[in-house]
Every structure is written in C-alpha cells, then in structure tokens.
Amino acid sequence: MTETAKNPHPTKLVHRWPEGAVVYQIYPRSFQDSNDDGVGDLQGIRQRLDYLKELGVNAIWFSPFYPSPMVDFGYDIADYYNIDPLFGTLDDFKELLADAHARDIRVLVDLVANHTSDMHPWFTESRSSTTNPKADWYIWKDPKVNLDTGERLPPNNWRDALVGNSVWEWDETRQQFYMHSWHKHQPDLNWANKEVRRAVKDVIRFWADMGVDGFRADAVDWIANDPLFRDDSPNPDYDPAKDSRYDELLHDNSRGWPTEYAYLQEMTNVFEEPAYKDRQLFMVAETYPERHNTAEAYVAFYGGVDPELAAPFNFEGLYMGWNATSWRRFLREFHGGLRKISKHCVPSYAFGNHDNSRVVTRLGENVARSAALLQMTLPGMVVVYYGEEIGMHDVDIPRELMHDVYYRSRDPERTPMQWSADMHAGFSKADTTWLPVADDYKTHNVDMQHNDPDSSYALYKELIRLRTSMPSLRHGSILVLEVHHPDVLCFVRTEKDEHAVVLVNFSDQVVSCVPGVPLRKLLLSTKRNSKLANLTKSADGHIELLPHEAALLV
Numbered sequence: 001m002t003e004t005a006k007n008p009h010p011t012k013l014v015h016r017w018p019e020g021a022v023v024y025q026i027y028p029r030s031f032q033d034s035n036d037d038g039v040g041d042l043q044g045i046r047q048r049l050d051y052l053k054e055l056g057v058n059a060i061w062f063s064p065f066y067p068s069p070m071v072d073f074g075y076d077i078a079d080y081y082n083i084d085p086l087f088g089t090l091d092d093f094k095e096l097l098a099d100a101h102a103r104d105i106r107v108l109v110d111l112v113a114n115h116t117s118d119m120h121p122w123f124t125e126s127r128s129s130t131t132n133p134k135a136d137w138y139i140w141k142d143p144k145v146n147l148d149t150g151e152r153l154p155p156n157n158w159r160d161a162l163v164g165n166s167v168w169e170w171d172e173t174r175q176q177f178y179m180h181s182w183h184k185h186q187p188d189l190n191w192a193n194k195e196v197r198r199a200v201k202d203v204i205r206f207w208a209d210m211g212v213d214g215f216r217a218d219a220v221d222w223i224a225n226d227p228l229f230r231d232d233s234p235n236p237d238y239d240p241a242k243d244s245r246y247d248e249l250l251h252d253n254s255r256g257w258p259t260e261y262a263y264l265q266e267m268t269n270v271f272e273e274p275a276y277k278d279r280q281l282f283m284v285a286e287t288y289p290e291r292h293n294t295a296e297a298y299v300a301f302y303g304g305v306d307p308e309l310a311a312p313f314n315f316e317g318l319y320m321g322w323n324a325t326s327w328r329r330f331l332r333e334f335h336g337g338l339r340k341i342s343k344h345c346v347p348s349y350a351f352g353n354h355d356n357s358r359v360v361t362r363l364g365e366n367v368a369r370s371a372a373l374l375q376m377t378l379p380g381m382v383v384v385y386y387g388e389e390i391g392m393h394d395v396d397i398p399r400e401l402m403h404d405v406y407y408r409s410r411d412p413e414r415t416p417m418q419w420s421a422d423m424h425a426g427f428s429k430a431d432t433t434w435l436p437v438a439d440d441y442k443t444h445n446v447d448m449q450h451n452d453p454d455s456s457y458a459l460y461k462e463l464i465r466l467r468t469s470m471p472s473l474r475h476g477s478i479l480v481l482e483v484h485h486p487d488v489l490c491f492v493r494t495e496k497d498e499h500a501v502v503l504v505n506f507s508d509q510v511v512s513c514v515p516g517v518p519l520r521k522l523l524l525s526t527k528r529n530s531k532l533a534n535l536t537k538s539a540d541g542h543i544e545l546l547p548h549e550a551a552l553l554v
C-alpha cells in the first residue's frame with residue numbers, strides 16, 4: 001500500500017519525534033514524594049524535571065496515576081478521567097505537562113484499557129443485570145455444567161496472566177462468569193463491542209486534548225481473543241521448575257487474535273483526526289510475542305498497525321539471552337523485516353520496566369554498562385526505566401512489607417528512586433516509605449554519581465548526548481557485520497556519510513576481532529582503559545576488546 005493510500009495525511013516531516021527518542025519511564029509511586037506521605041506524586045515529579053532535562057531524555061512515560069483501588073497499583077483503573085488523590089489532581093498534571101513541555105520533554109500516559117477495575121462504574125452497571133445498557137461491555141459467559149454432578153464449570157481453560165488461575169470469576173447477580181485476563185478485580189472490557197471501543201477512543205481524545213504526546217497501551221494482546229472461546233493448547237515446552245503456571249498453556253486462543261491490529265488501528269486513527277493530525281501523537285503498545293518467533297511477531301505488528309502512529313515495545317533486551325549470536329540473528333531478522341514494511345517503522349527497545357528485574361540484577365554491573373551502550377545505539381525509540389541510569393538493583397523486600405500480588409512479586413524493581421544520601425535517599429520525608437529504599441542508597445545515588453565520570457549516570461548521560469546529537473544514531477540505518485569472533489556483536493548505523501560503529505564483547509575475556517570497516521576514532525567505551533583509545537591507521541585490521549567492553553566509534 002502506498003503511503004498516500006494508507007494515510008490521508010502523509011507526514012511531510014522527514015523525521016518524527018519518536019525516531020531516535022529516549023523515553024524515560026516513571027513509576028509515579030516511587031519517583032519523588034512531595035507531600036511526605038511516603039508515596040511519590042505528580043508535584044514530586046515536577047520538582048525533578050530539571051534532572052531529566054539534564055540527563056537529556058526526550059519524553060516521559062508515566063505509569064498509571066488514575067483513581068484506582070490499587071489492587072494492581074494503578075493498572076486497575078476506576079476512572080479514566082481523573083488523577084488518584086494519592087498522586088495529586090488534574091491541575092497538578094496540567095502543571096507537570098506544561099513544565100515538561102517547557103523543557104522540550106514530551107509526555108506519554110498509560111492507556112490501560114484491556115480491563116478496568118471492578119470498581120469502575122461501567123462494571124458496576126454491567127454486572128447489575130443481563131439487560132442493562134452496559135450488559136455487554138465486559139465478557140460474560142454462562143457456565144458449562146457437568147451433566148453427572150451438576151457442577152458449575154468455567155466456559156474454558158483460559159488462565160489469568162497474573163497468578164495463573166482461571167480467567168473466569170463467578171458473579172452471583174448475573175449468574176454468569178466474567179472474564180479477567182489479570183486479577184479478578186480487573187475484569188476485561190469486551191473490545192468486540194463497538195461501544196467499548198468508542199469509549200476508549202473518547203479517553204484517548206480527553207488526554208490528547210489536554211496536551212499529551214502519546215500513549216503507552218497496556219496489555220494489548222489480551223484485547224482480542226477467539227470469538228468461539230476455544231480452549232488454549234498445552235505448552236509442550238512447559239517447565240514447572242522455571243515457568244509460571246500461566247505458561248503451562250500456550251495462549252493461542254485467549255490472546256493475540258488477529259483483530260488486535262484492527263482494534264489498535266481504530267484507536268490510532270484518532271491521531272489523524274483534524275484536531276490532532278499535526279501533533280505527531282504516537283502509541284507504544286505492550287505486546288509479548290510468544291517466544292518462538294519473536295522477530296516475526298514484532299514485525300507483524302508494524303504490518304498491522306500504521307507504523308507512523310504506533311509501535312510495539314521490543315522486549316529482547318529483557319528476555320533474549322545475553323550473547324552475541326542471539327543478538328546478531330535477532331537484529332538481522334527484525335530490522336530486515338521492518339525495512340520491507342516501511343521506512344517509518346520505529347523500533348522501541350525497553351531493557352527494563354516495572355514488571356521485570358532490573359538490568360544490574362539480571363546482568364551484573366559490568367554487563368549492565370555494555371547493555372546501556374547497546375540499547376542507546378540501537379535504532380528507534382529506547383525506553384529507560386527510572387533508576388537504571390544510576391544502576392539501581394532489585395531490593396530484597398521482607399515478605400511482610402510486600403504489596404504486589406503477581407506470582408513473582410514485582411516490588412523489588414519498584415523501590416524509591418535514590419536521589420541522595422539523605423533520609424530515604426531524598427525520596428521522601430515521611431517516617432516510612434511505601435516500599436523500603438535500597439540499603440546501599442548512601443553510596444548509590446544521583447548526588448554521588450553526578451560528578452563522577454566513571455559512574456553509571458555519567459555513562460547514560462554521555463550515551464544520550466551522543467544518541468541525540470548524531471544523525472546516524474538517531475535516524476540511521478543498521479547493518480550487522482561479521483567480525484570473525486563468536487562473542488562480538490558489531491553493527492554500523494549510517495545516515496548520509498556519517499557511520500557509527502558499535503562493538504559489544506559479550507564474553508568475560510579479552511577478544512580480538514576484525515571489524516572490516518574503517519575506525520577512526522573512539523567516541524565512547526564502557527571501559528576506562530580501552531585499547532581502542534589509541535587506534536592506528538590500520539584499525540580496519542585486528543582490534544582488541546576488553547572483557548565485556550562495549551564501544552562506539554566513528
């Protein structure tokens with residue numbers, strides 16, 4: 001399809017803001033507390049905007065701040081049009097948005113619309129009878145009945161992604177089951193109902209009218225499922241020792257049905273309405289491809305939803321093994337696939353988020369530095385979870401202080417931001433904070449790292465500066481090279497006549513390799529004593545990389 005046929009308002013811009021952008025994810029509960037209640041809030045975030053400006057980020061994505069019973073910490077929304085008093089007010093949000101924009105920082109808000117809270121008035125109405133106007137806004141099903149025992153059974157074997165129980169919860173009033181792909185207090189909206197889709201589009205318009213620049217769309221794989229509600233298949237690779245109960249099944253019918261892209265396209269079409277078409281609104285969707293064909297699955301999204309308006313998160317920095325072979329193969333397949341679709345595709349690499357162990361905990365401090373260099377030199381948008389820039393790690397939370405109900409508590413990666421060596425790391429002046437602060441905060445904090453050229457903060461800041469100032473890193477193509485060493489990943493980013501060469505040594509040994517491209521100058525290495533600092537004219541011959549060194553050269 002040509003650009004004009006697909007898009008009535010083809011972009012006249014050579015580049016749109018998401019291309020090359022650095023997006024910083026803020027988990028509002030944990031960034032900065034301004035009213036001394038031990039929980040972060042919007043005014044607290046406002047106080048820290050200069051920090052983000054100095055770090056160099058281009059946009060912020062806020063995890064949910066809407067009114068919520070907080071069963072899933074805001075991912076259970078009871079009102080799409082307001083702010084939970086814990087975080088502030090709509091006026092606070094407007095001030096935060098204006099202050100971010102004044103610093104040239106865009107704002108993405110979380111669109112959690114696969115489900116609502118069971119406290120949402122839509123659900124209260126829907127569950128009140130089988131005939132009310134919103135009776136079909138959620139997914140209601142009659143039970144199956146065991147003819148021998150008369151026992152009431154759920155309609156199928158689908159499991160919730162949070163703890164792996166049945167997605168079906170019995171409701172006495174309607175004498176029916178309702179479906180919840182997450183917690184039982186998070187009933188799924190029925191996206192097959194166009195009234196529901198209309199309501200979600202109104203939510204999009206409300207926040208777009210307020211001035212936000214885009215949305216992070218939560219759990220979109222679950223918005224579309226088999227209309228016949230057939231059972232999911234067993235997962236032949238299930239390993240009870242390491243997999244969650246949810247993974248006992250493949251999710252071939254309960255999620256990722258082809259209508260997903262049609263629904264998302266309908267949502268993003270709002271961005272092309274006359275009121276918004278010049279705003280470059282953008283959506284990043286949270287999709288989790290099944291693990292066997294990831295590159296293909298990510299690419300399919302770009303074929304299904306206009307890539308000028310949306311992109312799926314790319315979670316390979318989280319899930320793919322840390323080895324050169326996997327990265328080489330993935331980058332070739334994924335970027336090769338995107339090239340065939342459109343030059344406007346925006347990859348969107350997240351290496352951490354509020355649902356997963358932090359980078360340092362997963363990979364160790366040394367490797368985390370190479371991971372930062374890799375992420376910041378990849379094409380498209382990159383998403384940095386708060387605190388990764390100072391190398392925050394997961395915090396062991398005593399059982400009695402845990403909040404999260406997920407099968408594996410996500411509290412360890414959600415602890416307060418470590419700003420300084422002051423009480424509660426400068427996060428709050430309350431007696432206690434909602435989650436404990438990491439106990440190494442006196443030595444691991446923004447203040448300490450700010451002026452230390454060897455710190456994680458300094459590395460991130462310099463990487464972000466290079467990413468935003470070098471056209472090759474912002475907009476350039478990517479070509480993965482063979483460097484004749486199994487543990488080294490090498491790729492070149494090119495824009496016009498600027499070539500940036502990235503080398504990552506995935507091993508803990510010194511390695512020698514042959515990039516085969518001219519290397520004139522080292523711009524940045526993750527190692528202070530890099531041998532690449534003294535390149536000779538013959539640098540397109542053998543070069544040496546230190547253990548776990550990653551480097552950027554031109």
Ligand code: NOJ
Pocket residue numbers: 072075076112182218219286354355
């Ligand atoms: C994905 C979110 O990132 C996660 O935190 C949440 O629990 C689920 N979706 C349900 O909304």
